[in-house]
Amino acid sequence: MLVSIPQYISRSHCGYCDDSEKDDFYALESQLHSHPFEKKSVIIGSVAQFTCQEYDELMNIGYRRSGDFIYKSDLLKTCCRLYTIRTCLSMCKLTKEHRKVINRFIKEICPDLPPAKKNTFDLERLYEAQIQSTRFRTKFEPAGYSDEKFALYKKYQVTIHNDDPEDVSETSFERFLCHTPFPEKEVKGDSDQFDGLKLESWTENNKLRIGPTHECYYLDDKLIAISVIDFLPSGVSSVYFIWDPDYAYLSLGTLSGLKELQMCDKLGYDWYYLGLYVEDCPKMRYKQKFGGEILDLCNEVYFPFDKVNPFLANGRLFVAGAKGETYDKEFELESNGYPIDYKDSIFNDRELINIAEDIYGNDKVLMEAQVVRKILQEDFNIPELDSQISLPVQVPGIIPLWQILDWFLTGVLDDNFTVKVLLRGRPMKLALGDMTGEARSIVINFIRVFGLERTSEMLIRFQ
Ligand SMILES: [Zn+2]
Structure with missing residues (x-):
C-alpha cells in the first residue's frame, strides 16, 4: 500500500447538503449554542495505491475511494455526518416500492414470465426474468473507458445532476469511474472471474471476482445503465450508478440495488456496501430502505439501523454507549482499527444511549487532548504541522492522542519504530529516531488515521 501524506481538507461546498435549506x-x-454557523465539508484524504483486501479494511474504518483518492470525514467538524453502511439480502425487508420496481422491470424485459403465486412476491422472479429475457442483458467487464459509456455518463450528469456539459469531460469520467488504486492484476481479473459473474453460472461454485468492475446494462442492445462496483473480499461495494434518463420509468437505481443484493446472496459475498449514509440528505435516504447496519467509528461496531436510528436524527453525531455502564469522562474511546458486529460486541441486547455529547461536548476531554498534544510536542519531538496536513486534537474515529502518548510511555512506540518511505523513487526503511520533527509528526498522523500496524506495513510517500 503506497499512501501520500493525509491532508486535512475543508471546503465550503458539500455535495450532500448543498441545496439544503437547513442551517443546523x-x-x-x-455546538449549536457555542459556535457561529459555518457550513463546510471537512475530510481527511490521501492519494493511495492498494489491493482490494487493503481497501476492504479501509472501508471498514470509514474510508471511501473516489478514483485513487481515499477520504473519511471529520465527523465533529463536517456539516454532514457520513456513516459507512452495509447490508445483505436477509437484512433487507422488501418494501411495496421495491416490489413495484421489480414487477415493472420484469414486465418490461420478460412479459411472458409466469406470474408469482397469487398474493405472493418472489424475488427469484427477478433472476429468472433476466435469464429468460431476450431484450435485456448485462455484461460485467473491467472498469475501463469507452465512448459509449462516456456518452451515457455525460447525458446522466447533465440531465440528472445539472452539470454544465462543458465540465463533463472524458478525463473526468476516467478519473472518477475508471481510474482505480488497485493493482493491474486485480483491475483486469481473469476470464474465470468474469465467467463466474454470468447469470447462468450464479448458482454454481464459482471463482469469485475481486476487483473494480463495470456492469453494463443493455436493453435491445442499447447501453442504458452502468453500475460501477468494487468486488472486495468481504463484499460488493457500490461506487456509482449511471442511468439513461429516457428510462427513468424503470427506476434503475433502485433496481440495481436489489439486483446487486441478490447477486451478493447468490454468489456468497457477505455484504453489500452502499457507500456512505447521510441521514440529513434526502437523496441518500433511499439507502436505508435496503436495511442493514451502520458503522459507529468510535466504538468500531456495526449497529443495525433500528438500534441507533433515534440517535441519527438531525444528522447529529452518534457514539453508542450501554446504559448503566460508567464511562471515563476524560477520554475519547480507544481504537484498534478493526470493527466488529453488534452481536459480538458488549452492546448486544443492551439498552443504548448516545454518549457523543459526553465525549466531544466535554471541555475536560478537549483540554486533556490539548495537554497531550503539548507533551508529545515537548517530550517526544512531535511538533505542530502546517494547517494543510495538521490534524485537530480530536477527530472521532481515529486513534486519540492519549492513546499515542500511552504507546510512547509503554514502549509500544519508540524511536526504533520503522516505516517504509519512498525516497527519490526508491523504498527505504526509516526509524522514527532518525527523522526530523516534522517527519515524526507526519508519521504520527499516519498512525492516527490508519492505525499502528497498517502504518508499519505501508509505503509512505512524503511528497
Ligand atoms: Zn454537507
Whole structure:
C-alpha cells in the first residue's frame, strides 16, 4: 500500500447538503449554542495505491475511494455526518416500492414470465426474468473507458445532476469511474472471474471476482445503465450508478440495488456496501430502505439501523454507549482499527444511549487532548504541522492522542519504530529516531488515521 501524506481538507461546498435549506448542521447539540454557523465539508484524504483486501479494511474504518483518492470525514467538524453502511439480502425487508420496481422491470424485459403465486412476491422472479429475457442483458467487464459509456455518463450528469456539459469531460469520467488504486492484476481479473459473474453460472461454485468492475446494462442492445462496483473480499461495494434518463420509468437505481443484493446472496459475498449514509440528505435516504447496519467509528461496531436510528436524527453525531455502564469522562474511546458486529460486541441486547455529547461536548476531554498534544510536542519531538496536513486534537474515529502518548510511555512506540518511505523513487526503511520533527509528526498522523500496524506495513510517500 503506497499512501501520500493525509491532508486535512475543508471546503465550503458539500455535495450532500448543498441545496439544503437547513442551517443546523452541528455534530452536537452543544455546538449549536457555542459556535457561529459555518457550513463546510471537512475530510481527511490521501492519494493511495492498494489491493482490494487493503481497501476492504479501509472501508471498514470509514474510508471511501473516489478514483485513487481515499477520504473519511471529520465527523465533529463536517456539516454532514457520513456513516459507512452495509447490508445483505436477509437484512433487507422488501418494501411495496421495491416490489413495484421489480414487477415493472420484469414486465418490461420478460412479459411472458409466469406470474408469482397469487398474493405472493418472489424475488427469484427477478433472476429468472433476466435469464429468460431476450431484450435485456448485462455484461460485467473491467472498469475501463469507452465512448459509449462516456456518452451515457455525460447525458446522466447533465440531465440528472445539472452539470454544465462543458465540465463533463472524458478525463473526468476516467478519473472518477475508471481510474482505480488497485493493482493491474486485480483491475483486469481473469476470464474465470468474469465467467463466474454470468447469470447462468450464479448458482454454481464459482471463482469469485475481486476487483473494480463495470456492469453494463443493455436493453435491445442499447447501453442504458452502468453500475460501477468494487468486488472486495468481504463484499460488493457500490461506487456509482449511471442511468439513461429516457428510462427513468424503470427506476434503475433502485433496481440495481436489489439486483446487486441478490447477486451478493447468490454468489456468497457477505455484504453489500452502499457507500456512505447521510441521514440529513434526502437523496441518500433511499439507502436505508435496503436495511442493514451502520458503522459507529468510535466504538468500531456495526449497529443495525433500528438500534441507533433515534440517535441519527438531525444528522447529529452518534457514539453508542450501554446504559448503566460508567464511562471515563476524560477520554475519547480507544481504537484498534478493526470493527466488529453488534452481536459480538458488549452492546448486544443492551439498552443504548448516545454518549457523543459526553465525549466531544466535554471541555475536560478537549483540554486533556490539548495537554497531550503539548507533551508529545515537548517530550517526544512531535511538533505542530502546517494547517494543510495538521490534524485537530480530536477527530472521532481515529486513534486519540492519549492513546499515542500511552504507546510512547509503554514502549509500544519508540524511536526504533520503522516505516517504509519512498525516497527519490526508491523504498527505504526509516526509524522514527532518525527523522526530523516534522517527519515524526507526519508519521504520527499516519498512525492516527490508519492505525499502528497498517502504518508499519505501508509505503509512505512524503511528497
Ligand atoms: Zn454537507
